[in-house]
Amino acid sequence: MNYKHIHENSIVIDAHSDIPLHMYQNRMKKKRILTETHIPLLKRGEVNIVFIDLFEELHPEGSLKEAMIQISELYGELDNCSDAILIKTKDDLNEVLKGEKIGFVLSAEGLEFISNEVSMLRVFYELGLRCAMLTWNWRNYLASGTYENGGLSLMGKEAIKEMNRLGIIVDVSHLNEEGFWDIVAISTKPIIASHSNAKKITNHVRNLTDDQIKAIAKTGGVIGLNSYFTSKEGQGKETLETYMDHMEYMIETAGEDHVGLGFDFNMYLGSFGAVGLEDCTCIPNVTKELINRGYKEETVKKILGGNFVRVLESILP
Template structure:
């Protein structure tokens, strides 16, 4: 069979909630829409509810719930194109020849404020993945921009990790500071993801992961989704699709092909690499992986099966 795609992160939901795009028609612009996603073989899309800085901290919960409502309205309004991923049974529908599965994630633990019960509420509303932080500090942990503090998770953060394991929610450590990353690996009994990050050895950015972190993810049977943001791919010069392949190859070499996936960050990034400018270009990336020497089985792991393995492990 042809490879299908699981994309671990995109931020297109905000455009839908703001009424700027329907996310159905490529002519509306943006990086991601259902039409191009289906054409390029995206069978499962992690759709992120990103809470913008202007809503933090006091209105973060309200904004997060508004985004979740928008995501559920988007999915329910297009049953011919989309279906929700809520548990293991839904994974059996992938790949669907006509529809894209949507897994709802929240980018930033600010949505729960100081209230652990909010985690159960957003779970009941369909959220199945949570990024503990964005780049700043919140009540759970410190983000990547707070690296100098070397702070581990707070007591609430530890409770959140434990409760996410109980509920069957996927813990996302992209945007978390390094001390928090190691703390999560100590605490979580389930595999985790860094849904949209790259390799620090190739581009020294605070959002990227060291080789030590990559090996630790491999040991924990976890996955990193390679991000397409040029600033994470290359320190100088113009980033291209080849740089995405370079990061995939590096992570596969360091941590094994079972540890690497795809996490485009489409519509959450202000620039894109040449040759990988929207979701419709995924077919070219798959061809490049084949040219780079990956076997068909390895390409299947990178494009979909590594994320699918974790979801089958974590979801209830």
Template structure:
């Protein structure tokens, strides 16, 4: 079984010195884990929280993108950039001959680095960016679930249109409900929710309601299963939400550090039982019932989320989840679609 993951924050952790990619130490995703889990394609999201200094936010994103290039150049036998349909085909052919090669797709999580300028998307496209999560928190383009809850701005409408023109996949995870429907109305291409689960199973506002699931599926889009317990388990989510609000507010007002955030999360969530794989399978069955078997994949949020699903220390958990999916009665064909087939087909259709 091979796997595709639509979202991780690993490159920020690597570039910020919080983990060692070649050994995998300190990370949910490192070079050994990608090989051991047989990951065919990994989307690396460059996340930049707004600092109030737009030029610095832009610079930070450029540094993360350059760090991806450095990783691929340093480990060219194991990693390859995927920027086009041709790149993807080359990857698939190499893997069909037995080579354990992982393709890397560059993404930006939150349009903060664009500094409110739609034209900067062209520059990031030239840097290899092929997926854009429109907003993590409110920005000049879009309101978010945990922000104002507002929709797209006029600039946001222009940004969606430019994404379509260039061939940048639009990602609605973190966008508000209103913005979701604004995007659905404007975009003429399939779009994704790279790391969002089913709101009917766990009432996390970051999850998708049934109408959203149907819309993405009917449009030929993709949904990535997030592996944080707060996305999966209703009881865990109640505590996770309170903790997250406190941490985000601290980062925004400058009183929070990564170390402090980790300590607060451990205090708030450390004694809670994690979500179980069986609960994730409830989400999977709900997605299949509502949207069908062709819209679903993984969007782990590894190296960007605390409180992982049970028995997970990183991406190495994916084969175990696949095995449990089969044990639960899902067919091998459906499991293979969710693990990699749907996402490989999607990128094969959407990349230029």
């Protein structure tokens, strides 16, 4: 099979990107980060949809302001961009699936910006939020991250129910295991891990146990594989090959209907990148490897984006 042909004729989705933070950090330079830097790269990688995450650094007092500025910057660039749209509805999704525009799904890498006001989820939903993690690596009013102990707070449990009601995908990446199982017990909708890998292959706190992987699959959700935390030798040693080792294990454990991509490319923020997966222009390398490792075209298309399309269709109005 010709991997280039398959890639070109697939819907390709990256379920985790820090583009809003990159825009926020450069806003005073008057650069059009989205349209001049990221969209050209996404086109070269033939990416159709990207989950773009709000991420705040001024915890806790400044997080609301930072989130609002990031959304404002996003809207400001999209207002004058004919190449991309923000996906809020099934109609928006279908426009992306049928056309040549890139679709962005507004997500959140932690809900610090709502503080202890679950009702604010409605406000952010109206602004376009369609996916969110309760917290990043640390503790907030809702939950505890991978480096903290403790499950969801009462407010966190209320937030999950409200996210289900509104149509905001619950993302469990960066959550600790106690909080994860609280969500599994509460959520009535598919849950995702937008950028997580297999702990059985690489024993890192950010990776998922086999039981967690199977639980996500049981909800109808999807796990997007991250380009980090794939090497047994530690961070900075990640390669396309170590990524594919996790990919094969995840397909075997979760099933082909529950695996996707969530690279977390952020060399543009000064971080290191996996060799062979430095940025979104390298995504065709994954398609090539899947074909080389004997996966059928139907399976490859599910992993590249079809599985995340299914989740989006299940929550979008």
